Amino acid sequence: MPQTDNTLRVILPGKLIDGVHDNVMEGTAVAIQGNVIKWIGPASQAESLDSAGAERETLEFPNATLLAGLFDIHTHTNMPGDGRTGEQVNEDDNDEIRLLRAARNVAAALASGVTTMCDCGSWNRTGFALKEGLAQGIVEGPRVLVSGPPLTVTGGHLWYMGGEADGIEAVRTRVRNMIKQGADFIKIAASGGSTSTSDPYRAAYSVPELTTIVNEAHNRGRSVLAHCRCTDAINSALDAGVDAILHCSFYDNDGTYRFDQKTADRLAASEVWLNPTMGLGRANRNRLIKIKEERSLTSDEETRLDRSTISGGNSLAQFSTLVKAGVKLVGGSDCGWSYYPFGDFQGEVLSLHEAGLSPLEAIYAGTRSPAAALGIKDSIGTIEPGKEADLLVVNGDPSQNLEQLRDVAAVFKGGVRVPTVKERAGKERAGLG
Numbered sequence: 551m552p553q554t555d556n557t558l559r560v561i562l563p564g565k566l567i568d569g570v571h572d573n574v575m576e577g578t579a580v581a582i583q584g585n586v587i588k589w590i591g592p593a594s595q596a597e598s599l600d601s602a603g604a605e606r607e608t609l610e611f612p613n614a615t616l617l618a619g620l621f622d623i624h625t626h627t628n629m630p631g632d633g634r635t636g637e638q639v640n641e642d643d644n645d646e647i648r649l650l651r652a653a654r655n656v657a658a659a660l661a662s663g664v665t666t667m668c669d670c671g672s673w674n675r676t677g678f679a680l681k682e683g684l685a686q687g688i689v690e691g692p693r694v695l696v697s698g699p700p701l702t703v704t705g706g707h708l709w710y711m712g713g714e715a716d717g718i719e720a721v722r723t724r725v726r727n728m729i730k731q732g733a734d735f736i737k738i739a740a741s742g743g744s745t746s747t748s749d750p751y752r753a754a755y756s757v758p759e760l761t762t763i764v765n766e767a768h769n770r771g772r773s774v775l776a777h778c779r780c781t782d783a784i785n786s787a788l789d790a791g792v793d794a795i796l797h798c799s800f801y802d803n804d805g806t807y808r809f810d811q812k813t814a815d816r817l818a819a820s821e822v823w824l825n826p827t828m829g830l831g832r833a834n835r836n837r838l839i840k841i842k843e844e845r846s847l848t849s850d851e852e853t854r855l856d857r858s859t860i861s862g863g864n865s866l867a868q869f870s871t872l873v874k875a876g877v878k879l880v881g882g883s884d885c886g887w888s889y890y891p892f893g894d895f896q897g898e899v900l901s902l903h904e905a906g907l908s909p910l911e912a913i914y915a916g917t918r919s920p921a922a923a924l925g926i927k928d929s930i931g932t933i934e935p936g937k938e939a940d941l942l943v944v945n946g947d948p949s950q951n952l953e954q955l956r957d958v959a960a961v962f963k964g965g966v967r968v969p970t971v972k973e974r975a976g977k978e979r980a981g982l983g
Contacts, residue, residue: 648673
């Protein structure tokens with residue numbers, strides 16, 4: 551196990567976004583010791599803090615903003631983010647390669663400012679092995695909450711990860727088995743998805759099956775996240791009482807997009823969290839647009855760009871309307887999937903702002919809201935005494951310009967300062983790592 555450094559570190563930022571107050575604070579210092587936040591108060595009082603005999607260190611960031619470390623509620627650590635489908639990764643790689651890739655991916659995420667993430671679907675035991683490696687200090691990365699293989703019907707979305715289960719007794723057993731292995735939450739493929747043997751436009755599980763899953767998970771203190779790519783699946787998930795809906799796309803059974811007001815009203819009236827994953831579509835479109843600037847697109851690429859542009863417009867309009875209705879959005883990139891590599895969760899936070907959240911609301915959706923959705927807001931997600939010292943420092947003021955979230959100056963995970971993307975690149979150029 552990694553040893554804890556007991557140095558009292560006083561951080562003096564130009565500005566502070568603590569996630570508790572709905573405003574940006576100035577003249578405030580934060581002290582961390584061990585793996586927790588010890589104190590928050592006026593910078594003028596920081597020098598008088600008792601270090602209990604430990605060493606002291608002062609870190610000044612006068613032109614930067616301090617905020618809680620980012621929390622990405624939706625990732626797939628086994629996936630490469632290079633455009634390969636899940637089926638291709640299933641055929642091309644074995645679990646050993648997928649686990650090694652996961653280790654690389656989580657290191658990239660941490661360096662970019664993500665100090666907590668959810669792995670929403672990985673092959674067999676790879677997610678659990680990753681979590682164990684992180685706990686032992688073998689692997690460097692954020693704190694990773696793991697679902698293991700998502701629950702899915704036979705041939706359903708992500709079936710190749712190893713989570714097929716049909717019927718009430720089978721799904722009950724599967725949930726219990728996932729928790730036995732160490733699942734921090736339960737992921738359900740409530741509709742099909744990109745998996746070729748599944749149908750993204752139809753609900754996969756019956757409401758009684760979903761309700762059984764939710765009851766079993768909640769009885770053991772686990773949240774339930776449901777992948778829903780159609781309106782029927784969204785309503786089934788709401789009926790069952792899931793905690794968060796991923797994608798939350800309004801598609802009819804024939805594949806037609808249609809905004810459904812009745813479902814929108816249900817979502818607004820519920821306490822369920824919605825994860826739009828709009829950054830994923832944007833990453834795919836930006837890639838194709840960049841290629842188009844360099845050469846002509848193939849007919850297949852043109853079709854994909856047109857399709858993505860239409861679906862992206864529908865999604866933006868849908869979530870803009872839902873935000874006005876008062877739904878609760880939570881940030882999750884779905885990175886690793888398609889052409890969305892690890893290291894830019896900020897792209898999803900920016901898309902939430904585009905959908906209508908203020909910059910501060912978008913920041914909260916990427917920090918404190920995921921912690922609330924997973925039931926762990928008492929330990930992370932905001933900057934408060936006694937909470938884990940998972941912190942991010944960015945140059946500038948992201949409450950005025952969210953793009954500043956990408957300009958990372960420092961990252962602390964559990965009180966330990968870890969190298970940023972820029973710092974890692976500098977070491978590599980110097981031949982030091």
